[in-house]
Amino acid sequence: MIEIGLILEGLEMVLLFILQNMLGDDNMERSLAAFLQPVKVENEMVVVSDRFKEDGKAVEWEIRAITSEENTNIMKRNTRRDKKTKQEIFDRNAYMDELVASAVVYPDLKNAELQKAYGVIGEVKLLNKMLLLGEFMTLSEAVQKLSGLDVEDEDQVEEIKN
Numbered sequence: 001m002i003e004i005g006l007i008l009e010g011l012e013m014v015l016l017f018i019l020q021n022m023l024g025d026d027n028m029e030r031s032l033a034a035f036l037q038p039v040k041v042e043n044e045m046v047v048v049s050d051r052f053k054e055d056g057k058a059v060e061w062e063i064r065a066i067t068s069e070e071n072t073n074i075m076k077r078n079t080r081r082d083k084k085t086k087q088e089i090f091d092r093n094a095y096m097d098e099l100v101a102s103a104v105v106y107p108d109l110k111n112a113e114l115q116k117a118y119g120v121i122g123e124v125k126l127l128n129k130m131l132l133l134g135e136f137m138t139l140s141e142a143v144q145k146l147s148g149l150d151v152e153d154e155d156q157v158e159e160i161k162n
Helices: 004-023 068-077 092-103 112-118 123-130 133-146 154-161
Strands: 044-047 060-063 079-081 088-090 104-106
Touching (some): 044 133, 060 133, 068 079, 092 104, 112 123
Antiparallel strands (some): 044 060, 060 104
């Protein structure tokens, strides 16, 4: 009589053999170490405008990367369902405003004194009040790039030109 343990061991070896042949040996031995300790994306300093000066120098803004999870939440907050048509409506402008505002570390857009100085309440309203259109675009591009969304890949631009 054959022991059940030997049968199971044999089946395990057969399954392992099948998996190795299907996936290749490389997939069986891959490490997850890189995913367990990813490289942290560091905050970045960016000059948004020459209008904000301290000691005669333009003040740098500190921004942070936005995660996919944060982006999803921001998208949800800026999507609504039309009551008549039942279709989802995405407010792209409100989304971009909130995305950029949530990435700003410095200046602290939540600061009550700063909001009071500009006569607004809320980070998004403060940012819109503080910045000119071109300044907002500079900040927006920096946030997108830091978050892994290259706004324009210079190599692709050159390739398209040629």
